């Protein structure tokens with residue numbers, strides 16, 4: 431009596447994306463939520479914003495009749511205050527700087543990798559059995575860093591990108607074709623950057639190939655808009671997107687907590703026969719995986735067309751160069 435037996439989702443970095451992850455997890459009553467963030471100083475005053483956000487989300491849940499616990503914890507950049515990670519089933523990492531207009535995601539690497547290092551060490555210390563979903567950018571490289579720094583098996587560390595890129599692709603296709611997003615089957619794989627790979631060969635609407643439904647030039651435009659979908663929002667808002675990213679993370683959270691065996695594109699570590707199939711080794715990059723209670727339960731091996739293979743190779747080499755950079759800097 432008196433204790434809730436719900437799963438626990440912790441969110442480290444309760445900024446724009448983190449608070450939307452917390453909010454949606456609460457609205458869907460998927461789990462109790464624990465939010466972690468730094469204190470903010472304003473003159474003499476120190477604000478514990480994360481505690482306020484958690485209370486606000488708890489009260490929002492109450493207003494709409496959702497039963498979840500939501501708690502906020504102030505941590506330090508040095509890694510103090512992470513004890514409440516204990517017992518987390520999933521830890522979502524959204525701590526880090528977002529890009530501003532004119533920046534690429536890779537420009538965030540040197541600033542964000544230090545944050546990921548501290549957070550990964552604390553996850554390993556307090557939540558050694560958790561599944562980790564990395565969101566901070568550049569996400570493929572930072573997912574690799576989190577995998578190495580936690581020392582977790584590769585099925586328990588994944589990056590969120592492909593679900594978001596695919597959602598953007600489907601949104602643009604549905605705007606063009608005036609058809610429900612539910613009838614669009616599409617995948618965007620590869621790195622979460624300018625080199626991402628929208629897979630036209632397997633994308634279809636109600637079974638009909640995209641190439642048959644949309645003229646070549648228009649389809650090219652939609653693919654380009656998808657590739658620069660994050661940048662389009664950064665240039666409109668001055669900071670990066672958070673509604674669609676938050677929802678994309680929660681799609682993955684739900685697949686794991688409800689053991690859905692859902693196939694979704696996620697950034698995961700390639701090794702063994704998946705590394706052979708995708709001709710890329712010792713790298714985290716977006717491929718379709720089966721998500722369930724054990725995290726990444728299977729890596730689906732799709733065949734690419736010759737054109738897609740070329741795009742894939744550029745994707746692999748851009749992630750590889752990010753990984754080399756953090757290795758050279760001694761950051762992992």
Ligand SMILES: NC(=O)C1=CN([C@@H]2O[C@H](COP(=O)(O)OP(=O)(O)OC[C@H]3O[C@@H](n4cnc5c(N)ncnc54)[C@H](O)[C@@H]3O)[C@@H](O)[C@H]2O)C=CC1
Pocket residue numbers: 442443444445446447448466467468505506507524525526527528529538542545548564565566567569590591594622669670671672675
């Ligand atoms: N993978 C993807 O598809 C996406 C990735 N992102 C990335 O997610 C990250 C977060 O984006 P936003 O939420 O928009 O940024 P934000 O600035 O609104 O939130 C980041 C939060 O992290 C916190 N933080 C910074 N250092 C910390 C530390 N050492 N420990 C704990 N918390 C810390 C900040 O105080 C802030 O509240 C960015 O790196 C962004 O590029 C954003 C959208 C999509």
Ligand SMILES: O=C([O-])CC(=O)C(=O)O
Pocket residue numbers: 528529535567594622659660661663664670671675
């Ligand atoms: O564009 C950004 O920097 C954030 C992000 O990864 C996205 O929205 O796709």
